[in-house]
Amino acid sequence: MRILLAEDDPMLGDGLRAGLRQLGFQVDWVRDGLAAERELTSGEFAAAVLDLGLPLKDGLDVLQALRARKIATPVLVLTARDAVPDRIRGLNLGADDYVVKPVDLHELGARLRALVRRSNGQSQDVLRCGDVVLDPGARHVRLHAALVALSTREFDLLHALMLSAGRVLSREQLEQQLYSWGYEVDSNAIEVHIHHLRRKLNADVIQTVRGIGYTIARSQDGA
Amino acid sequence: MTLGRAKSLQARLLVWVLGLVTLVWLGAAALTWVDARHELDELLDGHLAQAAALLVVQQSRADGDDDDGVADAPSLHKYAPTVAFQVFHEGQLTMRSANAQMMPMSDTGAGFSTIRLSDGANWRVFATHGAEYDVQVYVGEQIASRSTILWAVLRSVLLPLAFALPILALVLWWAVRQGLAPLRHLSQVLVQRQPQALEPVVLTDMPSEMVPMVQALNGLLLRIEHMVASERRFTADAAHELRTPIAAIRAQAQVARGAGADTAQRDHALQATLAGCDRATRLVEQLLTLARLEATSGEPTHQAPQSPRVDLAQLTRRVAAELAPSALGRHQALELEADAACWVAGNDMLLGVMVRNLIDNAIRYSPDGAMIRVVVAGQAEQSVLRVEDSGPAMTAPEMARLGERFYRVLGNAQPGSGLGWSIVRRIAAVSGGQVEVSRSRLLGGLAVQVGWPAKPAG
Numbered sequence: 227m228r229i230l231l232a233e234d235d236p237m238l239g240d241g242l243r244a245g246l247r248q249l250g251f252q253v254d255w256v257r258d259g260l261a262a263e264r265e266l267t268s269g270e271f272a273a274a275v276l277d278l279g280l281p282l283k284d285g286l287d288v289l290q291a292l293r294a295r296k297i298a299t300p301v302l303v304l305t306a307r308d309a310v311p312d313r314i315r316g317l318n319l320g321a322d323d324y325v326v327k328p329v330d331l332h333e334l335g336a337r338l339r340a341l342v343r344r345s346n347g348q349s350q351d352v353l354r355c356g357d358v359v360l361d362p363g364a365r366h367v368r369l370h371a372a373l374v375a376l377s378t379r380e381f382d383l384l385h386a387l388m389l390s391a392g393r394v395l396s397r398e399q400l401e402q403q404l405y406s407w408g409y410e411v412d413s414n415a416i417e418v419h420i421h422h423l424r425r426k427l428n429a430d431v432i433q434t435v436r437g438i439g440y441t442i443a444r445s446q447d448g449a
Numbered sequence: 450m451t452l453g454r455a456k457s458l459q460a461r462l463l464v465w466v467l468g469l470v471t472l473v474w475l476g477a478a479a480l481t482w483v484d485a486r487h488e489l490d491e492l493l494d495g496h497l498a499q500a501a502a503l504l505v506v507q508q509s510r511a512d513g514d515d516d517d518g519v520a521d522a523p524s525l526h527k528y529a530p531t532v533a534f535q536v537f538h539e540g541q542l543t544m545r546s547a548n549a550q551m552m553p554m555s556d557t558g559a560g561f562s563t564i565r566l567s568d569g570a571n572w573r574v575f576a577t578h579g580a581e582y583d584v585q586v587y588v589g590e591q592i593a594s595r596s597t598i599l600w601a602v603l604r605s606v607l608l609p610l611a612f613a614l615p616i617l618a619l620v621l622w623w624a625v626r627q628g629l630a631p632l633r634h635l636s637q638v639l640v641q642r643q644p645q646a647l648e649p650v651v652l653t654d655m656p657s658e659m660v661p662m663v664q665a666l667n668g669l670l671l672r673i674e675h676m677v678a679s680e681r682r683f684t685a686d687a688a689h690e691l692r693t694p695i696a697a698i699r700a701q702a703q704v705a706r707g708a709g710a711d712t713a714q715r716d717h718a719l720q721a722t723l724a725g726c727d728r729a730t731r732l733v734e735q736l737l738t739l740a741r742l743e744a745t746s747g748e749p750t751h752q753a754p755q756s757p758r759v760d761l762a763q764l765t766r767r768v769a770a771e772l773a774p775s776a777l778g779r780h781q782a783l784e785l786e787a788d789a790a791c792w793v794a795g796n797d798m799l800l801g802v803m804v805r806n807l808i809d810n811a812i813r814y815s816p817d818g819a820m821i822r823v824v825v826a827g828q829a830e831q832s833v834l835r836v837e838d839s840g841p842a843m844t845a846p847e848m849a850r851l852g853e854r855f856y857r858v859l860g861n862a863q864p865g866s867g868l869g870w871s872i873v874r875r876i877a878a879v880s881g882g883q884v885e886v887s888r889s890r891l892l893g894g895l896a897v898q899v900g901w902p903a904k905p906a907g
Contacts, residue, residue, distance in 0.1 A: 235693050237725050241700030244718060248707040306692035328696035331703040 227342060227362070227385060228252040228403050230274040232262035232288070233304070234281050238327075242275065245331035250365050251338065252382070252406045259283025266292055266299055270402035272342045272389075275334070278305040278316070286319055293320035300341035304329060339363060346389045353388040355442050358427055360388050367427075374426050379404060383419045387432060392444035394435045416440075458632070462625045467618055474610045478603060485602045489595060494561060497575040500534065501588040505577060508536050508543070508584045521547050531594040533572075537585040554587040563592065631656050635663065647674040687736045690868075694732060698725035735868040738802060742875040759797045761804075761834060762787035762825045768804045769823055772812060779817045783808075787825035791832050793901045795880035803876040806869040807836045807897055815840030820892055831900040840894035848886045848895075873899075 229251045233239035236257075243253045254271070256262050259280040266274055266288070278285035289301055303321040305312070313324045322341050325334065339362050343351060353360040359368045365381060367374045376384065386403045387395060395403075397416045405411050412418075420432055420440060433441050535554060536544035542551060548568075555562050555574040566572050566589075574589040635652060649667040652659075701721040708715035769785045776783040793800065811821045815838040824835040877884045882901045889896035 235697060237721055237728070238693055238697035238700060240721060241697050241704055241718065244704040244714060245700050245707065248704060304696075306689045306696075308689075308692075327692040328699040331700055331707075 227272045227339070227382065228254070228270060228406060229338060230262065230265050230271040231255045232257075232259070232274065232280060232285065233277045234258060234279070235277075242331075242334070246275075246335060246338075249331065249335040250362075250378070250381075251335065252404065254406045257281070259285060259288045263288045263291055266301075267295065267297060269297065269299065271299055272403065273300040273302065273322075273338050273345075275302050275304050275338070276321075278303060278307055278312075286316060289316070289319045289321060298345065300338075300345045302334070302337055302341060304334070336363065342389065348389075353385070353391075355388055355391060355431065355444075356428075358384075358388075358431055360385060369427055376423070376426065377419075379415075380419050380423055380426070383416070384423055384427075387440060387442045391442045394439050394441040396439040399439070459622070459625050459629060463618065463621055466621055467614065470617065471610075471614065478606050478610075481606050482599065482603055486595075486599055489598055489602075493590060493595060494573070494575070497561075497573065497588045497590060498577075501575050501577045501586045504534060504536050504544070504586045504588065505579045505584055508538060508586070509579055521545060531591040533589045535587045539583045549587075549589075553585070554589050558585075631659055635659065647671075647677065683736075683740060690732060690736075691729060694725050694729040698722055698729065701725060732868070735872060739868055739872055739875065742799075742872065742879065757797070758792045758794050759800055761791040761793045761800070761832060762789065764797065764801055765804050765823060765825050765834065768801060769808060772805065772808050775809075776812045776821060779812065779819075781812060781815060781818060782820045783812070783823070784821065785823045785825075787823070789827060791825050791827040793832050793880070793882075795882075795901075799876045800880060803873050803880075803899070804834065806873050807834070807899075810869055811836050811838040811840070811895070811897075814838075815894060819894070822892060827903070829903065831902050833898060833900050835896065835898045837889040837892045837896040838894040839889070839892040842888055842893060843886075843895055873897075 227250070229246060231239060231242055231246070231253050233242060233255065234257050239255050239257065243255045246253045254265065256265055257280075260282045262274070262276060262280065262285075263283060265271070276285045276289065280288070285303065285305070289303070292299070292301070300322040301320065302323040302325060303316045304325050304327060305316075306327050308326040316324050322344075323337050325337065339351060343362075351361070351363055353362070357370050359371075360366070360381075361368075362385060367376055367381065367384060382404050383400060386400060400416050401411050404416075420434075424432055431442065433443065435441060530548050533546045533549040533554070534544075535542060535546075535549045537553065545551075550567055553576075554566060554572065555564055555576045557574075557576050559577050560575070562574050562576070564572055564574055571592040572589040573592055573595070574587055576585070576587050578585045631652065631654070635650070638650060638652070647670050649670060650663055652663060655663060701718045705715045705718035705722065708718060765787055766785060769783060773783050808821070808823060815821060820839040822835075822837045824833070824837075826833045826835070874884055876882075877899050880901065882899045885898045885900070887896050887898070888894075
C-alpha cells in the first residue's frame with residue numbers, strides 16, 4: 227500500500243518513513259506543502275499522512291486545494307496543533323482522520339489501513355475473495371485456512387487487487403501503487419508477480435482483461 | 450496618642466473627631482471655670498465687705514446697751530451655716546452668728562484672708578473695725594459654698610456635652626460610614642471577582658480621592674493580564690514545540706524495536722533517537738532561558754549604571770572556541786577578529802548565551818564549507834559584535850520576522866525551534882543593545898550586528 231508522507235521535520239520524517247515501511251507500507255516522503263499537493267494530485271497514493279505546519283504551503287491549504295479538485299485520497303492529518311477548534315477545522319476541510327503528535331507507529335498504520343479500507347467501501351480490515359483471505363494488519367494470506375507464503379510485492383499486488391475487487395486495474399496503476407520513487411520497474415514485473423500469485427493461489431483468482439489489466443471478482447458471500 | 454494604630458478608617462476618623470470635639474469643649478469649660486470663679490469671688494467678697502460694714506454701723510448704734518451676754522443671731526436659712534460673723538466691742542465678743550466660734554476668726558485686723566478654722570473647713574474672712582477702733586467685726590464664708598456655686602455653673606456647661614457626645618458619636622459614625630460607602634463598594638466589587646477576571650475596575654460615582662487608587666489598581670490589573678497572557682502563550686508554545694521532537698523520538702524508538710535483524714536500520718534509528726533527545730533538551734533549555742529573560746523584562750530595558758562590565762572580545766573568543774569543533778566538523782571556516790578589549794555593560798552569562806546563539810545559528814544554517822566571520826570592535830560611538838556568514842541569503846520579509854518566537858525560515862533542513870533569535874533579541878534589549886540584520890556584503894549570506902552605545906569613561 228503506497229502512502230505519501232508530508233513532514234518537514236527531518237528526524238520525524240525519517241522515523242515515520244522507516245516505521246511505516248516496517249509495517250509494510252510503501253512510503254514516499256515530501257518535505258513541503260507544494261510537493262505534497264503535486265504528488266497527491268497525481269493520485270498514485272492509497273492515503274497520505276499530512277503535517278499541518280509545512281513550508282511553502284500549509285497542510286490545511288493543501289487539503290483544501292485537493293478537496294476542491296475532487297481528489298478523494300484519504301488524508302490523515304498528523305500535527306502538533308491539538309486544540310479542538312484546530313481538529314474541527316481540519317476535519318471540516320476534508321481530513322479523514324486527525325492525529326496529534328506524538329503517535330504510536332502501529333496505531334498510525336492501523337488508522338491508515340482503516341482509511342484505505344473505508345475509501346474502498348469495506349468495513350472489515352480482513353479482505354475475502356472466495357477461498358482467499360488477506361489480513362493487511364498481520365500481512366497474512368490464507369487459502370482454505372492454510373497460510374500461503376507470499377513475497378512483499380506479491381502481497382501488495384494481491385492487496386491492491388482485492389481492495390479494488392470488481393474493478394479492473396491497469397498495469398500502470400498497479401505499478402504506481404506498488405513501487406515508491408527511485409525503483410526501476412521492469413516492464414514485465416507485474417506479469418511475473420501475477421504469474422506467481424496464480425501459481426500459489428488458484429489460477430482463476432486473478433483474471434486478465436486483455437489489453438486493459440487485471441481484476442479480482444467481488445466476493446459472492448459479501449464479506 | 451495611639452490613634453495611628455486603629456485599623457479601621459472609620460474608627461480612626463471617629464476617634465479623632467470625637468477626641469477633638471471633647472478637647473475643645475473641655476477647653477471652653479476650663480475658661481468658663483476661671484472666668485466664673487473670678488466674677489463670683491469679686492461678687493461674694495463684695496457681699497462680705499458690705500455685711501461687715503452693716504454690722505459695724507449697727508454696733509455703733511447699739512453702744513450704750515450694757516449687756517454682758519453675747520447675742521446669738523438666729524439661723525434663718527439653710528445656707529446660714531456656711532456664713533458666720535463676730536462682733537467684738539472693746540475686746541469682748543458681743544454678737545455672733547450661731548455657728549461662729551468665740552475666738553476671732555482671723556488674725557488680720559482688716560481686709561480679706563483665707564483661713565482654716567477649728568471646724569476643719571476653709572473660710573474666707575473679711576475683718577474690719579469701727580471708726581473708733583473699739584469695734585472689731587469679722588464676717589466669714591465657707592470656701593466650699595463658693596465651690597458649690599461654681600460647680601453649678603460648670604454643670605450647665607458640661608452636662609449637655611456629656612449627653613451630646615454619644616449622640617454626636619452616633620451621627621458621626623453614620624456620616625463617616627456614608628462617606629466611606631464607595632470604598633466599601635470597591636472592596637465588594639473586588640471580593641466578588643473571579644481570579645481570572647482581569648478587566649479594569651469601573652465604578653460609577655467614584656469620589657475624586659479614589660480615582661488615582663483605582664487607576665493604579667487598573668494599571669496593575671493590566672500588567673498582570675499581560676503577564677498571564679504571555680505565560681499562557683509561552684506554555685502553549687512550549688507544549689506545541691515539544692510535540693514534534695517527542696514524536697520523532699517515539700517513531701525512531703519504535704523503528705529500532707521493529708528493526709529485527711536489520712542492525713544498520715536499528716543503529717540508525719537509535720542514533721536518531723539520541724539526537725532527538727539532544728534536540729528536545731536544547732529546546733527546553735532555550736525555552737527556559739527565554740522564560741527567565743521575559744520574567745526579568747517587566748522593567749524598562751535600561752541597565753543600571755552600576756551593572757558589571759564585560760569584555761566582549763574575550764567572551765566572544767571563549768564562545769567561538771567552544772563552537773569551533775562543530776564548524777570544523779562541517780568544514781566551515783570560522784574566523785574571529787577581536788583584537789582589542791571591548792567593554793560592554795551587561796551580564797556575563799546572558800551575553801555569553803547571546804553570542805553563542807548568534808555563532809551557533811551561523812554554523813547551523815550555513816552549508817558545509819561555508820565561511821563564518823565574527824568581529825568585535827570598539828568604535829567611537831558604539832561597541833559592535835558582528836556575525837557574518839556565506840550561507841543562503843534571506844529576503845527582507847524573512848529578516849523582519851527573525852526573532853518572532855518559533856519563526857523558522859522555510860525550507861531549511863536544520864532542526865531548530867526558532868527560539869534562538871527570540872533569545873538574542875531579548876538579551877540585546879536587556880543589555881541596551883540594538884540588533885540589525887542585513888545581507889552580508891562581504892560573504893553574501895546573513896550579517897547580524899549588535900551595537901551597544903559606548904559608555905562614557907568611568
